[in-house]
Amino acid sequence: MTVRRRDLLVFGGIVALIYGLRALPWDRLPGRGPRYADIADLPPFRRLEGSGQTSGATPAFVGLDPPSEDADQRRARADVVRVDPCPALFGTDGTPGVVPIAYFSEFRCPYCRALERDLDTLLAEFPASFRLVQHELPIFGPPSELAARASVAAARQGRQQELRRRFMRTPLVAEEASVLRVAADVGLDVDRLARDMTSPEVQADLDRTRALADIFGFVGTPGLVMGRTVLNGAIPYALLRRIAEDEASMPDPVC
Template sequence: MLKTLKTSLVVLAGAAMLLSACKKDGEGANAGTTPNAGAAAASENPNQPVAKYNDTTITLKDVDAKIAAQLRQLDKQKFELRSQTAEQMVLEALVKAEAAKAGKTDEEWVKAQLDDKLPKPTDEEINKVFEENKARMPPGATVESMREQIIGFLQKDKGREVAMALFNDLKTKANYKMLYEAPEEPRVQVAAIGPSRGPADAKVTIVEFSDFECPFCGRGEEAVTQVMEKYAGKVRVVFRHFPLSFHANAPKAAEASMCADEQGKFWEMHKVLFANRTALTVEDLKKHAGSIGLDQAKFDSCLDTGAKKSLVDADTKAGGEVGVTGTPAFFINGKLLSGAQPFSEFEKIIDAELKKGG
């Protein structure tokens, strides 16, 4: 559970930036110490010499063109850091005022609010967490032996939700408004190649780079489902693969989905794989194929021979070329939306795109 005001604020402020995507170790870790890339780009001469060899000079413009995607990401991280810090400052001031009214310290007031509203995990919730994570449990572990740890996990997760609701209420009452605007997201040319849902002539095309073993990708699919429901006939979603190197089973799972696609059942396999993120060994994948009614012999041959590996590799290469460093990553008519963002973030971009298209 969230024990102090500082912990609560840090968790909430950092959640969107740090806990919304699967990334390689160290990815984004230097955001706080990186020079102001956006300001530097605006104030420096693009023709400024950076390096020279023989009779050739490399300019700042040459360098920036090579790392354009990374520079855009740095600008976005700078915006997130500033806006989240500003929000944290507002919350600290609002909490301090409420605590003073109640005659408590800031930490005492927040703890009292959370303790009062934090629900006790049910047996059903505890059993569900145990079953979903059984493969990671110590040998011989039972629900009872892991009960306290699971309760702690669930309370921490629910505590975050309760704290978010509390702080949102404080902001609403104080007429909170974020005035700092995000940098304009440039459009990136991304080939819409791969399994898709929605009409080919849709006004909005979303190209998604994802990883079946990434927990955040599973969460991202919830928003995508909402998108397809609200914008039926107006949005097309194209799925491309970006299995991360530290997810051992992700590459083969990606191949399995394409083997299923060969039999016309990509989306059925897609659903099963995300629902069974911790069961993606080759043996598991073959069982999943059977569960959705695929021709087992044909699927097994496709998977065992690596027939779809080149397709997965091509997707991964394409993702890297347009600046994808973690999953999920969505390009909405070429505009990047990184991480498992809430449906509201998709709405903002999609509505703006539909408005432009008439």
């Protein structure tokens, strides 16, 4: 064996060792798993210590902007939701033993796209163990608000995810006509969608999501409430799956 060939083999072995070590389940080693902290004023919820990658406001600057015009109404809605958050988070059609996942997203958030791929993987691996509940949290102005209204309205026709995924792949123009064109391509009843987008029911849905974001401290997207575990930001899939397994092994949370 020549020296050059031996060196290549040694180098290849080192590379293989590095990638092999990266593939090991380090999060399962003692002291390396996820750490949780109870949320004192929101039992039985707990927060994952640390945070993932988010789009939106930086926590250090939260509170520096002047109060919004609807600040009092937002506080009042948050106080109402705080009393019994589970129906607002997960709906009322849950199945015992199936872990609900409340997902807060924004169409212009790149980290949401990464997390959605991981959520798709999780739901494909464990289709009977988890249930996804979509929450639209527009934080980037009128275009995001428009797309969020369309998404919530599409849910009333049972085609929310189809429209959302098309939005994710389409350079969306910030006007209602372009949103309705995309909706027509998906096969939605466009006249009904346009009516629903301006309805009090869709507004109430968005207000409820905003109230939930306020009480759980979601200042950016994505946000997740997986069973009783609150996560702010996109995290590696290995950690997401570990948290999911922890939740699936516990009794259903009782709010």
